[in-house]
Amino acid sequence: DAKTTQPNSMESNEEEPVHLPCNHSTISGTDYIHWYRQLPSQGPEYVIHGLTSNVNNRMASLAIAEDRKSSTLILHRATLRDAAVYYCIPLYNQGGKLIFGQGTELSVKP
């Protein structure tokens, strides 16, 4: 299984951009990179996923390094509701299983 490294915690100010990094140096060529987040007292929520090129959706953007050993989740304007634990998860060769690490706990200050 591909191993990931994320900072334990990050802090942001409201309405500022946030860049959440993830290292996945052992990722295989066919592993997609998925991001989920978990708000307090809720189940995890899908955010975005990608393989090689950068991806955008209504929630966030995903920037994937050219060598695919790292990626960055970008929240363009953080809101208080974005305070959550963010998980970076390489997928595919695990049979579609999500293997959650410790994630990054993001706090957003008003």
Place this chain on the structure above:
Amino acid sequence: DAGVIQSPRHEVTEMGQEVTLRCKPISGHNSLFWYRQTMMRGLELLIYFNNNVPIDDSGMPEDRFSAKMPNASFSTLKIQPSEPRDSAVYFCASRSSGNRYSNQPQHFGDGTRLSIL
């Protein structure tokens, strides 16, 4: 749209009792996953089903745990007998997929908070 529905939301019971957690996946989804979350171990996958068939139960901690999916719209996770160390939040998730390796996102329920006294 109705999401994944889990019941009960909270369960408090004494050790030794049988506990049954229930999950209704999103209609049309054909993969279902059971996870457990604790402070010590984080989120762990227990078992998952594809088209009602268990595919991987390697995360089930021991024989006291069992899971069934009798049809596409219902699954149960049973603990018998329960122990205090089983206290955790249990999540169910579902996903639409053409095969077991799908990249489709998983949709999670709100979880069942289980306390074994």
